[in-house]
Amino acid sequence: MKRRDIVGASAAGALLASVPAWSQAQAFPKPGATLKYIVPFAPGGLTDMMARTVAQKLSEAWKVSVIVENKAGGNAQIGAEQVAKSAPDGSSLLAITLTHAANVALFPNAAYSFTKDLRPVALLAGSPMLVVVPTGSPIKDFRDLIAVAKTKQLNTGSSGNGTPPHLTMALFNDLNKTQMTHVPYKGGAPSMTDLIGGQLDVIFSNFPESMAHVKGGKLRALAICSLSRHPMVPDVPTAMESGMPGLFVENWTGAMIQAKTPDAIVDRYSREMIKAMFSADVEERARLQGFRVTRKGADEFAVFLKSEIDRWSRIIRMAKITAT
Incomplete structure (x- = not known):
């Protein structure tokens, strides 16, 4: 086979290989589908509020039902385990917070692996x-x-x-x-x-x-404990301004999904969720609840999440913190 034929065949193969992923993204979610957004905390909190806001936007954009289910308990482990062990078809999404990054060190013998059984989708906001x-x-x-x-x-x-x-x-x-x-x-x-x-x-x-x-x-x-003053309390200085620059802590919230979920579905979720966070009504609602909108896609969120896990694992070991 001539070189140009080999190149042509390789290009054609790459194109064909991309078709299933593209088709998968276009076909997701199926008309009439019901998607679950699992919040591992009780109703009414900030994570719950943000999840319901984004779920509504996803429902409107995709014309499907996105139902928020509260699965509180076990230091947010119960809901996380449910999604970690769910089908990798995009039907279940998990709301997470800083608590989950800390749980990696607090619960080393958990019934699921946070870093292996789940994958990042989007970082939405921080408080x-x-x-x-x-x-x-x-x-x-x-x-x-x-x-x-x-x-x-x-x-x-x-x-x-x-x-x-x-x-x-x-x-x-x-x-x-x-x-x-x-x-x-x-x-x-x-x-x-x-x-x-x-x-x-x-x-x-x-x-x-x-x-x-x-x-x-x-x-x-x-x-x-933020990098800049908050508009709701403009007279309150940051810890950095007050002599402790290292005291920067935000209780952020984002979304994860079963680790084996196809990239195309994760990308579709990520794009739509970031788009939702750019909506003026969502940003205003978040601001009134004390959130700062963040908007990080799957790749950026993965880097951020690893840094948070490493950071809090060190603090937990240093302070000898246990879950009980």
Whole structure:
């Protein structure tokens, strides 16, 4: 066979090989299909809100039903396992957060492999952590907190072991060479109640859990753990501005899918979800809930996710954090 014939045959083979993938993407989802968006948390939270917003956009774009199912429990492991063990046909999507990146170190013997049984689809948005104290606290600003924590044993609460508030506190301790006393609660609301009541000194809180109390005058925000100030609290400086540049923590949310799902289907999901995040109504809804829209596709999200897993695995080992 002549060289030009070999080249021609190779080109033709490559073209034919791409046809199934292209056809698969065009055929997905099938008319009348019902897709599941699994949220491994209780209804009403930020992850749930974002998932329902994106699910609605997917439904409108594809003219199919995208149903959000809440599968809370097991530190977000139950819902994640369901999708990890689902059919690799694109019918099930999983909402994830920083919690899942931490779970890799917290649950090394889980019934599924987060890094092998699931693959990234899109990173959607992030919500920065807010450092708050009671309004009557003698700690007046973040630099004051840094100093006081070195001379006094402070109590801090969280929504449970290994949750973003706990991890943020552990990162603060690592950076400041201090050792706050951690008090885990069954949820963010009861920890806020005890903080307001003076039973706790400080909380590195999820933004929406403390924002209403800051606005209502019951809590004082010392710093926000983001790269820039937040428009909802423009007078609150970043941790970087206040002397701790390494305290950057956002409780982000994104989507993953069963690992063996064809690339064409993952790409279609990724493109449509990113498109949804560019919608003005979605961005405004996210902003009002304290989110910053992020918009990273599958490849960028994969790089980000690995960095988060590595980062929090180190902190968890350093602080000797366990799931219970």
